[in-house]
Amino acid sequence: MTAVVAPATIDAVARGRVRRAARRRSVIAVLAVLVVVAFAVTLMVGRTFYPPGDVLRVVLGQEVPGASFTVGRLRLPRAVLAVVAGLAFGLAGVTFQTMLRNPLASPDVIGITSGASAAAAFAIVVLGWSGSAVSVTAIVAALGVAMAIYGLAFKDGVVGTRLILIGIGVAAMSRSLISWVLSEAGAWDFAEALRWLTGSLNGTTWEATVPALVALLVLGPLLLACARQLAALQLGDDTASALGIRVDRTRVVVIVAAVGLLAFATAACGPIAFVSFLAGPIAARIVGPHGSLLLPAALVGALLVLVADLVGQFALGTRYPVGVVTGVLGAPYLIYLIVRTNRAGGSL
């Protein structure tokens, strides 16, 4: 009997799988289109509006009077950095959340991003460095902070909740270090402080954008290639190694790649608040529980940063840095997540 039923069942399962894969592909395509649209709008809108034709010609390298400077020199680096940082934060955030199996374990909640930010602020404000030296300082600090958090949380194994609490402590310490660095530098500049505390795209130049872009082009595909291994790691170390995954090697590669992405993006625009925390859960809500979240979360991150930057610049009367907008959105969501988890009786 079963032999007769089975083909039909298998068929149904296979059809379901095809349908879900198709849905996933279409969701990703829609997200990608939205990112492109938001990117284009960022280039067109501003004090002066430029039609799509002008913008396209500037992007293609032609000389358009007026637009060449405004779009090419001011808006283009900003928009590119918004996309790059959003992709990087989203990708790194969802990687940590997947690996530690906890939405609260995103790098901005557990202090890795603010560690990178403290180092970048120190390198730029106190040492007067710029460019890739800043990125290297940020990545070294971020790796150090990540290792410190892991080491401090290690006591008969790592427990997620302890790691998160220790991360919160580390984050508090990094933020006070940032305040210290900025007050050491003499003039307390509120705008500069906000960049390193909550993230800002104001005054973005190509010089800051290029290292982050290169890091994304190198490390992004590497992380995406690890998606299958990461999914296996989620089942637990034993199951993962039974499935043929080299657990330790995968974990090291993934952590280094994710922290690298974060650090390069943070060195360029500061720790844009809560993007890495928000991107994963939002992507999970849209895509559903099947398949890897890495690419959708990256796109959601880019969309978040682009839209929040547009809102911050034009929608509110005052020019808010992008991090303030994402912070006002993200922190209540964090509370909501805690309320929901507590109510469900979960142990977080």
Add this chain to the structure above:
Amino acid sequence: MTSTGTAPAPDAALVRRPGPARVLWLLVVLAVLGALLATSVAIGSRGVGWADIVAALGGSSETIGEAAVTKRIPRTALAVVVGAALGLSGAVMQGVTRNPLADPGVLGINMGASLAVVAGFAWFGLFSETAIVWTAIAGAGVAAVFVYAVGSLGRGGPTPLKLALAGAATAAALTSFVTAITLPRGDIAESIQSWEIGGVGGATFDRIGTVLPFLLVGLAVSLLSARSLNSLALGDELAAGLGERVALVRGVAALGSVLLCGAATAVAGPIAFVGLVVPHLCRLLVGVDHRWLLPFSALTGAALLTAADVVGRVVARPGELDVGILTALIGAPFFIWIVRRQKVREL
């Protein structure tokens, strides 16, 4: 313990310090505080000779040195008052919630006071000293209730982890709101800056005088609930069995602690981690009896904040470093240490 004849458990000596040891520690803490007060008046970003200090203490402020010292006296007084309030507030909070991670800063209550003060500046024109204190206390109260409510949802009531997470999330949310309100308001930026970044730097005796009544009420309420907090430490059911009205006691003690940290935030801006570190240190010195722990926490808090203020003036010469930055730098590792020491199942 049923009979006095049984040998005390090994750690009973640690829990029940004999009286003389406590008195000795009391003298030590007072001596340290006295030394710090003297240091705080004598040392600053500007070097001053002894003659100037003596003259300034006598009320003269003619030379630059004397004027500098005259400014340091109210500042020192403010550091003492605020430190005592925060230390005591943290000790009461840890007693009320039975949570070793409780602290006005960690639980986001200071940020509640900050948001209320900034909103008062921005929308209601509440610039007077008294209005600031009232709004800060109201904001602290609302934040405390909110965080406690969020943290006690679900199974197991307000566990340390849930409370600390709820507090951290609330603090993050409130910080974003403070920034969002401050940024477009160039007109109030100066008031906010002098209030929030100033720490204890902008002290005057007038400002201290405004908050002092609130602090004294908070002090009295807190110290009077010491005995009840001892019962609460045994667990809600045992405390009820001992005749405590648990909810009432908890509410009153929490009110005292909110008054203290709200008023402290109103004069000195949000200062974190003093209320976390101090009670833990004091428990090592005098044990867990709240009748000793609370006054000790107040004294040690005063000493810690004065020390932080002195260090902040010395390390950042010729400028000075906000006390809040220093207490966070000392306090955050301490927080991590407590988290590590806790057993996992308690978290």
